[in-house]
Amino acid sequence: MKWLVTGIAASAAGTAPQSPGMRYLQERRAQAAAEKEIQVWLSRTCESVANSLERYAADRRQRKIIQEAEPEVSGELVLNLAALVPRDRLTGFLAQIENVNAEHADQGLSFILNGPWPPYSFCPPLSMPP
Secondary structure (H helix, E strand, C coil), rough: CCHHHHHHHHHHHHHCCHHHHHHHHHHHHHHHHHHHHHHHEEEEEEEHHHHHHHHCEEEEEEECHHHCCCCCCCCCCCCCCCEEHHHHHHHHHHHHHHHHHHHHHCCCCCCCCCCCHHHHHCCCCCCCCC
């Protein structure tokens, strides 16, 4: 996500004040704006990717993100999606994942496949009584 932070920092650099204190505050504001923008971008991108996989999957469920679930993966897990893919659509599904990874590689985002997952992965979460 450095591409986004760099862009926001560059736009703020043109108006950098001379005072170190003011410059620090401006940098902190730019960093906070970048973090907020990253979250919006990630949310939209993950939704778009999930929607692009819809035509290959008979069902899909967004699952809870557990960081320790993939210890060999460097980086932060931002989407945990279980997809029920019929065998005859598997090739298209895999090709779509490759396309998505190529599209977002320069932005530092990649999608990793694993599984198969058990059938309960596709059940809605149970609501807990109050």
